[in-house]
Amino acid sequence: MALPAVPQVKVSRFTQAIEFYRRPLEFLDRCKREHGDFFVLWPPGFPSPVTFIGDPDAIKEIFAADGTDLIESGSIAAPMMESVIGKHSMLILDGAKHRRHRGLIMPFFARAQFARFGDEILRLVDERIDTWPIGRQFPVRDETRRITLEVILRIIFGGIGLQTIGSALLRDFFSRTPSPLIFLRWLQKDLGPFSPWGRFLRLRDQLYGIITAEMEQRRAQPAAADGDILSALMEARDERGGAMETQEILDEIFTLIGAGNDTTATALSWAIYHIWSDPDVLNRLRQELAPAANMESAASFMVGLPYLEATVKEVLRISPIFPLVLRRLNQPMQLGRYHLPAGSLVAPSIYLVHYRSDIWKNPERFNPDRFLDARYPSNHFLPFGGGVRHCIGAALATYEMKLILGRIVVRTELKLRSGYVPRPRWRVNFLGPSEDVPVTVLARTGTSETSAAI
Numbered sequence: 001m002a003l004p005a006v007p008q009v010k011v012s013r014f015t016q017a018i019e020f021y022r023r024p025l026e027f028l029d030r031c032k033r034e035h036g037d038f039f040v041l042w043p044p045g046f047p048s049p050v051t052f053i054g055d056p057d058a059i060k061e062i063f064a065a066d067g068t069d070l071i072e073s074g075s076i077a078a079p080m081m082e083s084v085i086g087k088h089s090m091l092i093l094d095g096a097k098h099r100r101h102r103g104l105i106m107p108f109f110a111r112a113q114f115a116r117f118g119d120e121i122l123r124l125v126d127e128r129i130d131t132w133p134i135g136r137q138f139p140v141r142d143e144t145r146r147i148t149l150e151v152i153l154r155i156i157f158g159g160i161g162l163q164t165i166g167s168a169l170l171r172d173f174f175s176r177t178p179s180p181l182i183f184l185r186w187l188q189k190d191l192g193p194f195s196p197w198g199r200f201l202r203l204r205d206q207l208y209g210i211i212t213a214e215m216e217q218r219r220a221q222p223a224a225a226d227g228d229i230l231s232a233l234m235e236a237r238d239e240r241g242g243a244m245e246t247q248e249i250l251d252e253i254f255t256l257i258g259a260g261n262d263t264t265a266t267a268l269s270w271a272i273y274h275i276w277s278d279p280d281v282l283n284r285l286r287q288e289l290a291p292a293a294n295m296e297s298a299a300s301f302m303v304g305l306p307y308l309e310a311t312v313k314e315v316l317r318i319s320p321i322f323p324l325v326l327r328r329l330n331q332p333m334q335l336g337r338y339h340l341p342a343g344s345l346v347a348p349s350i351y352l353v354h355y356r357s358d359i360w361k362n363p364e365r366f367n368p369d370r371f372l373d374a375r376y377p378s379n380h381f382l383p384f385g386g387g388v389r390h391c392i393g394a395a396l397a398t399y400e401m402k403l404i405l406g407r408i409v410v411r412t413e414l415k416l417r418s419g420y421v422p423r424p425r426w427r428v429n430f431l432g433p434s435e436d437v438p439v440t441v442l443a444r445t446g447t448s449e450t451s452a453a454i
C-alpha cells in the first residue's frame with residue numbers, strides 16, 4: 001500500500017509566512033496540535049515548502065543518514081550565504097569537502113584545547129561586570145555579546161594576535177548582528193564604498209588582509225604562535241598531508257566568529273531571564289558557587305559544578321535558540337508512516353522535541369533538576385543539532401556559558417523587572433528574547449559600590 005504524504009498546513013502561504021515570522025513557536029505548537037509530529041509549511045525565505053518533524057525516532061534516522069549521499073544541508077544555505085561567508089565555509093559545504101574541513105577544525109574544539117583559557121574568560125567577564133552601573137538597568141544583550149566576542153577572538157587569535165591584529169576593526173565588524181538584508185542576492189551590488197554591500201566587501205577585504213598578514217608573520221616566526229585556532233588551522237593536515245589554503249582558513253575563521261558569538265550571547269540572555277525569574281534556582285546556584293568567590297583560579301572548579309551544568313542545559317532545552325535544523329533528502333525516504341520524495345526539505349524541530357510531554361515532565365517548567373540525575377539521548381535533547389553537522393562549538397558554548405553565568409551569579413545581585421515575560425523574536429536565523437532582558441544591578445562584589453536598594 002502506498003504511504004501517505006505529509007499533511008500540509010491549511011492556511012495560505014502568506015499567512016504561514018507571517019505567523020512563522022511573528023509568532024514562530026506558537027505557530028509550530030498550533031501546527032502540531034492540528035497535524036501531529038509531521039507537517040509541511042513554507043516559512044519565509046525558504047526556497048520551497050519544508051516538512052517539519054517533531055518525532056524523535058524520525059529525527060534519529062535523519063541524523064544517522066547525515067553525511068551520506070542520502071542527505072545534504074550545506075547546499076541549502078549556499079545560495080544565500082556563500083557571497084557573505086565565503087565558498088569554503090563548512091556551513092555551506094557537503095560531503096567530502098565538509099568532512100575534510102570538520103576533520104581539520106574539530107580537534108581544536110575538544111574541551112581540553114580551550115580549557116586553558118578558562119581563567120582568562122573569567123577575567124574578561126570581571127572587566128565587564130566592573131563597568132555595570134549600580135542601580136540602573138544595563139544592556140544585557142550588548143554586554144553578553146561583548147563578552148562572547150572577546151572570548152572567541154581570544155581563542156581564535158590568541159593573546160599575541162589580539163594586540164597586533166586590527167582588533168578594533170574586527171570588533172566593530174562582528175559586534176553587530178548583520179542585517180538580514182545583506183543575505184539578499186539582489187541587494188548585493190557594489191555601488192561604491194558608501195553602499196551597504198560595497199562597504200561590507202571593503203571592510204571584509206581589509207580584515208582578510210590583516211589576518212593574512214598575521215599568518216605570514218606567524219610563518220616567519222613560528223615561536224610567536226599561541227596555541228590558538230588560527231595557528232591550529234595553519235598547522236592542520238588532512239590524511240593526505242594536505243594543508244588548508246589561506247582563503248579556506250579565512251572563510252572558516254569568519255564562520256567561527258559569526259556562528260559562535262551572537263548565538264552564545266543570545267543563549268546567555270535567555271539564561272539570565274530564566275535564572276533571575278526563579279529565586280530557588282538562583283539560590284541553589286549561589287550556594288553551589290560560593291567557594292568560587294575566594295578562589296584565585298576558579299574556572300576548573302566552576303565548570304565541574306553539577307547544578308550549574310544542569311541549569312545551562314535546561315536553558316538550552318526550554319529556550320532553544322534554533323527551533324529547527326535543515327536537511328535536504330537526495331533520495332525518497334520513509335519517515336514515520338509518511339513517504340517523502342527526493343528533494344524534500346526536512347526540518348528536525350528542536351523546539352517540538354524539547355516540549356514533548358512524553359519525554360519531559362511539565363516541559364513548560366524551568367527545572368534544572370531534570371538534568372541532574374538523567375542523561376538524555378541525542379534525539380531527545382538536541383540544542384546543538386545532530387549528525388555530522390552537530391554544532392562544532394557545542395562544548396565551547398556550554399563551557400563559556402557556565403563560566404560567564406557562574407561569575408555573574410557570584411559577583412552580582414541583579415533584579416529582573418517584575419512581570420517581564422519575553423517573547424521569542426527572530427534574529428536573522430535564531431530566536432532571542434523580544435526586548436533586551438530588563439535587569440538592574442543592585443550590587444556587585446569586588447568594588448565598594450552598593451545600591452541603596454539592597
Ligand code: HEM
Nearest residue numbers: 091259260263264267322325384385386389391392393397
Ligand atoms: C549556545 C550557543 C550555540 C548554539 C545553541 C548553537 C547551535 C547550533 C546548531 C543547532 C547548529 C546546526 C546543527 C545541525 O545542523 O544539525 C550549529 C552549527 C554550527 N555551529 Fe553552533 N551553536 C552555538 C554556539 C556555537 C559556537 C560557540 C561556535 C563556534 C565557535 C559554533 C559554530 C558552529 C558551526 C561552525 C556550525 C556549522 C557546523 C557544520 O555545518 O558542520 N556554534 N550550531
